[in-house]
Amino acid sequence: MMSNHTQISNSEQSNFTSNLNSHVKGLNVDYYYHLGLNSTFDLKSNFGDVKYVLMCGSAVRAYEIIQRVIQSLKIRLPVGQTLAPIGKTERYSMFKVGPVISISHGMGKPSASIMLHEITKLLSAAGVYDPIYIRIGTSGGVGIEGGTVVIANGVVNGLLEPYHPVDVLGKIINRPAKVDLKIAKEIYDLRGDIPAIMGTTMSTDDFYEGQARIDGAICDYDMEDKLEFLKRAYDAGVRNIEMEGNCCAAFCTRLNIHFVMVCVAYLNRLNGDGVSASPQQLTQYESNAITLVLRYIQKKMGLEPTCDSQGEFSIPHALHSKPLDTAIINSGIEQILTEEEKVAK
Numbered sequence: 001m002m003s004n005h006t007q008i009s010n011s012e013q014s015n016f017t018s019n020l021n022s023h024v025k026g027l028n029v030d031y032y033y034h035l036g037l038n039s040t041f042d043l044k045s046n047f048g049d050v051k052y053v054l055m056c057g058s059a060v061r062a063y064e065i066i067q068r069v070i071q072s073l074k075i076r077l078p079v080g081q082t083l084a085p086i087g088k089t090e091r092y093s094m095f096k097v098g099p100v101i102s103i104s105h106g107m108g109k110p111s112a113s114i115m116l117h118e119i120t121k122l123l124s125a126a127g128v129y130d131p132i133y134i135r136i137g138t139s140g141g142v143g144i145e146g147g148t149v150v151i152a153n154g155v156v157n158g159l160l161e162p163y164h165p166v167d168v169l170g171k172i173i174n175r176p177a178k179v180d181l182k183i184a185k186e187i188y189d190l191r192g193d194i195p196a197i198m199g200t201t202m203s204t205d206d207f208y209e210g211q212a213r214i215d216g217a218i219c220d221y222d223m224e225d226k227l228e229f230l231k232r233a234y235d236a237g238v239r240n241i242e243m244e245g246n247c248c249a250a251f252c253t254r255l256n257i258h259f260v261m262v263c264v265a266y267l268n269r270l271n272g273d274g275v276s277a278s279p280q281q282l283t284q285y286e287s288n289a290i291t292l293v294l295r296y297i298q299k300k301m302g303l304e305p306t307c308d309s310q311g312e313f314s315i316p317h318a319l320h321s322k323p324l325d326t327a328i329i330n331s332g333i334e335q336i337l338t339e340e341e342k343v344a345k
């Protein structure tokens with residue numbers, strides 16, 4: 001069932017800079033404080049060629065994504081150079097190769113919103129004209145199986161409304177949250193062997209009560225209430241639930257920036273709440289969403305799509321999950337052993 005909230009936003013080419021806060025233009029120095037950068041850096045030569053801004057919650061995934069970008073766009077780093085995050089990394093991790101930025105936004109809308117303000121001002125100062133922002137996330141599926149990628153054709157908040165409410169000067173502004181349907185459809189058409197659907201994504205303010213889980217530390221409803229809500233969401237077109245999409249969509253809609261969201265489902269929330277898939281499975285699930293986006297970028301850059309659904313690079317599982325019994329203290333330095341290393345010992 002298609003969403004009631006399916007909407008098209010954004011023109012073919014968008015000069016988002018003309019929509020930007022005019023106060024910023026009057027600043028001597030603009031500080032992108034949480035990125036650890038400011039407008040006195042040579043932004044034009046370092047960021048002027050950016051076209052794609054890939055966003056995700058986790059810093060580890062941002063690194064994985066940029067590694068996969070390097071491979072799929074066949075970019076060769078200058079000999080002797082390795083990839084390093086740009087700016088400071090306490091809050092976000094940002095990487096750039098060619099026309100692609102991969103940046104983490106942390107968990108939840110407040111964190112995502114700060115990153116969006118700062119990266120967008122930075123790109124504007126760098127002279128970037130028409131960027132495409134793509135959130136590559138994880139989510140809980142509603143009526144779909146783990147591993148299925150949902151390309152959002154609409155975004156709603158936890159009240160099932162197609163807005164992102166923002167508190168400004170003591171009042172709530174309900175900003176419309178739209179996705180670029182043309183790009184979303186183009187990505188969907190590249191799904192090939194990857195299980196993918198288009199559907200509405202619900203963005204909540206919380207992982208537990210906000211997503212109708214019954215396994216949080218607080219829960220004032222029962223299983224029947226939970227399923228009633230999830231079924232109501234399903235009937236409204238919702239196919240997955242995450243925590244940043246409506247904020248990103250509303251931000252981009254307000255500035256006329258192309259925005260799409262590609263989130264893999266970790267589980268079917270109609271069957272349970274706990275994320276019980278193995279680290280290997282979760283890596284593969286995340287890879288599905290990354291692969292789809294890389295296929296799109298390859299196509300736009302006139303390259304043969306080379307990404308198979310297994311991914312060409314994956315995070316060592318040890319980075320995803322560090323079982324307690326594999327952590328040892330060695331001369332004061334904590335080491336995490338992989339299964340292979342344990343066997344070797």
Ligand SMILES: O=P(O)(O)O[C@@H]1C[C@H](O)[C@@H](CO)O1
Pocket residue numbers: 056057058106107108136137138139207242243244
């Ligand atoms: O991009 P990620 O995987 O961080 O997106 C979802 C929404 C929350 O940030 C987080 C909750 O587990 O995952």
Ligand SMILES: O=c1cc[nH]c(=O)[nH]1
Pocket residue numbers: 138139140141207211241242243266275
């Ligand atoms: O159920 C889930 C899984 C990942 N991220 C979410 O926000 N919810």
